Amino acid sequence: MNTLTLGRDLLVGVLLVPAVVLLLAAAGERALHRIDHRVAQRLRPWGWLTPVLVAVVAVLVYPTVLTLVRSLRGADGTGFVGLDNYLWALTGDNLRSLLNNALWVVLLPLGVVLLGLVMAVLIDRVRYERTARSLLVLPTAISLTAAGISWRLLYSWSPEGRTQLGVLNAVLTKLGLSPVPWIARPPSDMQWLNTVALIGVGVWAGLGLSVLVLSAAVKAVPEELLEAARLDGAGEIRVFLNITLPFVWPSVLTVATTQFTAAVKTFDVVYVMTNGGAGTNVVANQLYTELFRYPSDLGHASAIAVLLLVVTLPVVWFNIRSIRREAL
Amino acid sequence: MKTLRPSRILLHVLVVVVCLWWFTPLAQLLITGVRTVPDAATSGWWTIVLHPLFTVDNFATAADLLKLERTLPSTLAMALPAVALTIVLSAFGAFALTHYRFRGRLFVHGLLVALLAVPPQVTFSPLLDLFSAIGVSGTLPALWIFQVSYTLPFGVYLVRGFMAGVPEELTEAARLDGASDVRIFLQIVTPLAGPVLASLGILQFMWSWNDLLAPLIFMGTSGSTSPITLELAGLVQSTSQNQTTSLAAGAILATLPPLVVIVVLQRYFVSGITAGAVK
Numbered sequence: 032m033n034t035l036t037l038g039r040d041l042l043v044g045v046l047l048v049p050a051v052v053l054l055l056a057a058a059g060e061r062a063l064h065r066i067d068h069r070v071a072q073r074l075r076p077w078g079w080l081t082p083v084l085v086a087v088v089a090v091l092v093y094p095t096v097l098t099l100v101r102s103l104r105g106a107d108g109t110g111f112v113g114l115d116n117y118l119w120a121l122t123g124d125n126l127r128s129l130l131n132n133a134l135w136v137v138l139l140p141l142g143v144v145l146l147g148l149v150m151a152v153l154i155d156r157v158r159y160e161r162t163a164r165s166l167l168v169l170p171t172a173i174s175l176t177a178a179g180i181s182w183r184l185l186y187s188w189s190p191e192g193r194t195q196l197g198v199l200n201a202v203l204t205k206l207g208l209s210p211v212p213w214i215a216r217p218p219s220d221m222q223w224l225n226t227v228a229l230i231g232v233g234v235w236a237g238l239g240l241s242v243l244v245l246s247a248a249v250k251a252v253p254e255e256l257l258e259a260a261r262l263d264g265a266g267e268i269r270v271f272l273n274i275t276l277p278f279v280w281p282s283v284l285t286v287a288t289t290q291f292t293a294a295v296k297t298f299d300v301v302y303v304m305t306n307g308g309a310g311t312n313v314v315a316n317q318l319y320t321e322l323f324r325y326p327s328d329l330g331h332a333s334a335i336a337v338l339l340l341v342v343t344l345p346v347v348w349f350n351i352r353s354i355r356r357e358a359l
Numbered sequence: 360m361k362t363l364r365p366s367r368i369l370l371h372v373l374v375v376v377v378c379l380w381w382f383t384p385l386a387q388l389l390i391t392g393v394r395t396v397p398d399a400a401t402s403g404w405w406t407i408v409l410h411p412l413f414t415v416d417n418f419a420t421a422a423d424l425l426k427l428e429r430t431l432p433s434t435l436a437m438a439l440p441a442v443a444l445t446i447v448l449s450a451f452g453a454f455a456l457t458h459y460r461f462r463g464r465l466f467v468h469g470l471l472v473a474l475l476a477v478p479p480q481v482t483f484s485p486l487l488d489l490f491s492a493i494g495v496s497g498t499l500p501a502l503w504i505f506q507v508s509y510t511l512p513f514g515v516y517l518v519r520g521f522m523a524g525v526p527e528e529l530t531e532a533a534r535l536d537g538a539s540d541v542r543i544f545l546q547i548v549t550p551l552a553g554p555v556l557a558s559l560g561i562l563q564f565m566w567s568w569n570d571l572l573a574p575l576i577f578m579g580t581s582g583s584t585s586p587i588t589l590e591l592a593g594l595v596q597s598t599s600q601n602q603t604t605s606l607a608a609g610a611i612l613a614t615l616p617p618l619v620v621i622v623v624l625q626r627y628f629v630s631g632i633t634a635g636a637v638k
Binding site for chain 2: 037038040041043044045046048049052053056057060064073075076077079080082083084086087089090091092093094095097098101146149150153154156157162163165166167168169170171172173174175176177178179180181182184185194195196197198201235238240243244247267288291292295296298299302303306314315318319322329332333335336337339340343346347350351354355
């Protein structure tokens, strides 16, 4: 592919497609003018929604249904094997990946929300708030691939007595402690800590958005309420727990659900930093392997994917419940 | 706010320590990217303070390894259309859901909210078949289709929150003046929703540019139009640990555009996100 065709693709994607969509909207509006006013009024919203619905149904809904079907079928997508693929997905090495995902799902939202809240409240009280917030937001712009490259170096480990190239182990050695193989503990050691170290990278990358959302929420807490509580003699921690926290709770839930979703589908950090080694494999990487090994196993890959979907169902349910409440 | 001195000191220490720690991985990339290969193999990057020796060779090596002259245009050709389409379609969807009261509105809204949490992995194997059936497999349009559709539930959700705040009197007045709905959308609602559309665009640009999984799945590890992040990840798998200098330089090159975008456009980004979030 040369630059010319790329240029063409770019033009088509940026200008032509959006232009066609807009023209179609205008043409649709014209057409609706010709027909009965009541019917037209009914059709109008669906006209606007058509491109959105076509996109999400073709790319999200329909493939999801097909994956459900395939999870009950054999490796080549035919026949019926009952729950065999699920039995496979819940045993052996796969169980390890599931447990690692469970760690991600608990620790990533917890880390991002707690640290996000603390930082949102703290930077609200310093004069260099903008600078502090910018520093925390910068990692948001960096790909997890690049983040993985940097953190691999940060966590790097050499045997005791050799020069440590990673900051963390250099500090430990200076303090007279033994260096820690942060993401390369052997199976004899507590290997789940390798996954915790990877989750640390996720927290680093996710904190920025969390601080943005939560610090906006913290600023929206009425100053009178805070002052009144302080006059009543409440300490800062009490003020935070009794007034600030209930106020910002909806934003906390937003951040938590975003990070929960990110944790379920986590892939990049693991792929780049350990490639699933040292007991850090996760479901998404397992799925990638099943899908692209030769011959691929569609049944296995689909069953794993469905397990990921099942994990997200509580969030789906929670989200839907909150819009129903909003609509009432 | 006059609190006790020790607690003020503790506050500053906490904020400064966390912020510095958050900046460390970036500083480390920048410094490692300009160190010489033997230096980086034998000493920590922070020793550059004692032993300042810089080189820009790593960037030339990295540009070569990342095939920058090819991956840079193709990454742009992946991300920019994804941004344009996401903005237009999210605005359409949000307009339909806020401007009209119709049967099925709650259902559509519910469907989109339910799709917010769907992990992309669930769609991969059928989508690979779909893309080859419509003849776009391994091409940039396949990535546009996936990235745009995957972001749409979030996009509509974000913009809807903002458009719901547009006063009805405004659109009603325009309608009484005989403006069509397309006109109302283009000349009243969209300009008002400008900030939130801008931040959606910035987010989608970063997501698309930095995306690894979708290109890996839909393009394979070495396509002729593979985006830069894919090449970078391939480089990680193929280079040894002691090649950290060119890897770091490559990581900087690959993330420079989104980094510049967020630094330059942070104001718009923040205002849109927080307006949507507090609502």
